């Protein structure tokens with residue numbers, strides 16, 4: 204741990220302080236993402252000192268991925284280190300499951316950022332530095348990434364939800380050698396992840412075998428590559444702006460319209476779809492898959508019910524509109540829930556909830572509901588329904604078709620039954636027999652789907 208006083212001018216401490224002063228407000232809460240490796244240990248030392256000078260609260264988070272057999276030891280190390288600094292730490296333990304086609308590291312990283320996004324803090328501070336940025340750019344180049352994948356890591360990244368902390372990287376312009384020099388000079392202790400030396404991993408191969416050679420010929424390549432990746436970030440931003448403009452013309456009621464998309468060049472249509480997928484939090488498909496999807500969309504006619512599955516998402520086309528959805532699990536027997544008068548009924552299997560409010564002149568007659576158990580389940584087929592008292596009872600299938608409810612949504616609508624009688628269908632109405640009379644107060648269900 205650092206005990207000597209460090210000169211701030213022209214020092215790592217001074218550089219990090221300048222970043223913090225430019226971005227954080229007095230009283231902000233910063234949580235350092237502490238892996239126990241040299242970079243985050245140095246960052247902890249710096250932040251602990253700065254927290255005594257700048258008014259911010261400091262805490263730490265460590266994620267135990269449970270992958271390495273040393274994982275428990277790393278967690279203990281981080282807890283003890285934080286105790287020595289008087290910094291509180293949250294240790295999150297995970298059991299990561301391998302998924303086909305995705306590396307364990309990628310899953311660990313995704314889970315880690317998910318945990319970061321749930322921290323109660325203004326910023327989660329991570330320790331990536333200049334050399335990490337250069338390595339990431341090169342690795343992405345070798346994967347054939349596009350402009351977005353090659354873009355620089357931002358110094359500050361806002362996370363998707365407004366309540367999630369922002370990600371702050373104060374060491375992003377600091378070289379690994381300066382970080383190492385700081386750690387040695389201040390006699391810090393840290394953990395060496397044994398896998399960092401394994402050149403079977405692409406990043407380690409690059410770091411140990413290729414970059415030392417590059418450094419001989421281009422000593423300042425990390426700074427040069429940072430410049431390149433910042434140019435690419437700017438280009439990526441411009442492409443997003445173009446997509447946002449195109450979406451104004453091509454999106455109606457939140458849905459991309461194939462007919463309007465056809466007026467764009469192929470590259471712009473691809474850019475627009477990529478933008479919409481990332482806006483909806485979908486994992487982006489490969490370049491070849493994205494091109495295939497755009498080709499299929501552009502050649503689909505209005506009656507074509509296109510259905511394309513990729514990653515955790517699916518694209519469906521209905522009446523010329525493109526629906527981007529989370530991948531739906533294969534249909535099971537409809538699950539049934541009982542409603543016992545609670546104001547909100549959460550239906551996790553249908554990804555939503557029904558809110559029940561009391562409204563005058565509208566809704567379901569409460570007394571009628573007391574005749575039999577009230578249950579909610581999705582469609583089995585064969586249901587009949589009479590939402591308008593002046594029209595005959597009809598098949599629910601016809602009513603849903605007439606209301607232009609896309610076919611895949613028809614089987615996941617929550618239907619409210621009293622005994623065996625269908626009472627309410629979201630988007631369609633309340634059965635005539637159950638509707639309140641004028642002057643009465645009824646129960647009005649509202650379907651909130653996630």
Ligand SMILES: Nc1ncnc2c1ncn2[C@@H]1O[C@H](COP(=O)(O)OP(=O)(O)OP(=O)(O)O)[C@@H](O)[C@H]1O
Pocket residue numbers: 235236237238242243264265266267268312315328329330331335
């Ligand atoms: N297990 C962990 N617990 C808490 N923070 C961690 C953990 N692992 C990494 N971090 C934080 O993330 C930073 C980057 O770590 P690393 O370079 O290993 O991540 P990465 O997988 O390359 O992620 P990225 O793609 O964001 O660079 C670390 O400096 C540290 O601040």
